[in-house]
Amino acid sequence: MSDSVGGCIRPRTAVSEAEVEALVRGICFKTGPPRLLGVEVEWLVHELRAPRLPVSPERLQAVYTALRAVPLRSALTVEPGGQLELSSLPAASLTECVRSVSADLEAVRAVLREDGLALVGLGHDPWHPPRRYLRQPRYDAMESCLDRTGPGGRFMMCASASVQVCVDAGHEEPGPLGHVRRWWLAHHLGAVLLAAFANSPLSGGRPTGWRSTRQLRWTQIGAGRAGGPPLDSDPRGTWARHVLDAPVMCVRRDGGPWDVPEGLTLREWSRELVPRPPTREDLDYHLTTLFPPVRPRGHLELRMIDAQPGDDGWIVPLAVTAALFDDPEATETAYRAVKPLAERTLGLPAPHNPLYEDAARDALTDPELREAAVTCFTAALAALPRLGASTEVTDAVAAYRERYVLRGRCPADDLLDMPGGADRGPHGRETRS
Numbered sequence: 001m002s003d004s005v006g007g008c009i010r011p012r013t014a015v016s017e018a019e020v021e022a023l024v025r026g027i028c029f030k031t032g033p034p035r036l037l038g039v040e041v042e043w044l045v046h047e048l049r050a051p052r053l054p055v056s057p058e059r060l061q062a063v064y065t066a067l068r069a070v071p072l073r074s075a076l077t078v079e080p081g082g083q084l085e086l087s088s089l090p091a092a093s094l095t096e097c098v099r100s101v102s103a104d105l106e107a108v109r110a111v112l113r114e115d116g117l118a119l120v121g122l123g124h125d126p127w128h129p130p131r132r133y134l135r136q137p138r139y140d141a142m143e144s145c146l147d148r149t150g151p152g153g154r155f156m157m158c159a160s161a162s163v164q165v166c167v168d169a170g171h172e173e174p175g176p177l178g179h180v181r182r183w184w185l186a187h188h189l190g191a192v193l194l195a196a197f198a199n200s201p202l203s204g205g206r207p208t209g210w211r212s213t214r215q216l217r218w219t220q221i222g223a224g225r226a227g228g229p230p231l232d233s234d235p236r237g238t239w240a241r242h243v244l245d246a247p248v249m250c251v252r253r254d255g256g257p258w259d260v261p262e263g264l265t266l267r268e269w270s271r272e273l274v275p276r277p278p279t280r281e282d283l284d285y286h287l288t289t290l291f292p293p294v295r296p297r298g299h300l301e302l303r304m305i306d307a308q309p310g311d312d313g314w315i316v317p318l319a320v321t322a323a324l325f326d327d328p329e330a331t332e333t334a335y336r337a338v339k340p341l342a343e344r345t346l347g348l349p350a351p352h353n354p355l356y357e358d359a360a361r362d363a364l365t366d367p368e369l370r371e372a373a374v375t376c377f378t379a380a381l382a383a384l385p386r387l388g389a390s391t392e393v394t395d396a397v398a399a400y401r402e403r404y405v406l407r408g409r410c411p412a413d414d415l416l417d418m419p420g421g422a423d424r425g426p427h428g429r430e431t432r433s
Contacts (some may be wrong), residue, residue: 014277081158082133123200123306152220194381
């Protein structure tokens with residue numbers, strides 16, 4: 001959500017419906033040999049010694065001002081609720097990506113410690129209600145738009161955090177590393193990654209009945225905003241149509257609050273040209289307001305993984321995803337492992353289908369998801385040395401496989417096992433808005 005483009009609106013040439021479709025086709029899938037990798041790590045910011053106490057906006061402002069003076073390779077941004085995000089540069093290898101982001105996180109943590117604050121790897125704030133830190137026209141408009149679908153939008157904006165892994169779109173031609181196969185794999189493997197790394201079972205201090213409450217919040221804001229398109233053999237075409245038929249979150253203005261139309265799609269806007277004609281800049285902005293579990297941005301951005309516990313927990317989903325997408329043998333194994341899961345989608349786009357719902361609620365207690373996860377993690381472990389991964393990274397993946405995957409568990413289960421968590425059990429299941 002922090003990937004906004006500039007808010008200043010200057011006269012630009014209007015784009016037609018046909019031009020929008022052509023632009024989306026051209027910019028969202030850039031094919032070629034998979035060679036680059038990236039990660040975006042989001043964190044909740046809590047008090048170091050008393051994490052249940054909310055951090056005041058003034059303290060957040062002070063520490064973020066200090067962080068802006070710290071030289072980092074990653075881009076540092078702040079989410080609407082004050083969550084901190086580091087976005088890596090595209091890296092030529094897993095080792096380069098891990099080394100660069102780890103160094104940046106070490107520098108960030110040092111600054112936070114001086115003010116008694118800490119980064120916390122949880123997919124959803126377990127204690128505090130959503131509270132907006134950023135007061136900007138973009139987030140004012142987003143809040144107004146998402147409030148129409150219920151409270152899930154505010155939780156998503158202000159109380160959630162994730163690990164987002166970015167991989168290349170793949171080859172133009174067919175095959176295990178072709179862009180059509182990788183697009184399909186990202187969505188179905190995504191359910192396995194969601195289940196294996198679920199880490200957000202609590203809200204308001206109580207179990208929600210979902211091991212990934214974060215994913216529940218995304219689902220609650222609706223298919224038009226957080227859903228993906230149907231999967232077929234033409235990802236460019238289906239994504240372009242999805243973008244055109246998605247609701248416009250806001251129409252930006254140079255001064256005053258931005259307009260928040262209700263029910264206006266980009267296709268309708270490009271035809272009706274009111275309240276003003278849409279421009280190329282409006283298209284670019286519209287793309288940043290769509291939050292599917294797999295978002296094509298030239299590369300593929302996998303957005304379904306909860307933030308992970310521990311200082312280095314984010315490395316495991318990054319390494320597993322990299323191995324399963326960029327090693328041909330592991331990719332083929334993962335494809336075969338998740339193919340039977342496709343039937344459980346009932347042909348519905350992610351995440352608004354039974355497969356993603358089961359992954360978010362039940363995680364690896366679901367036998368089929370557990371079986372697929374064991375196969376995928378085993379394939380990733382075999383592939384990591386071929387990708388040049390360090391012993392430390394490989395050992396971390398092996399330890400995670402042993403602690404969680406082979407036992408049908410995920411980090412959410414650790415939280416539920418704590419006093420006040422699992423002793424009540426994952427009951428009190430929330431109903432969807």
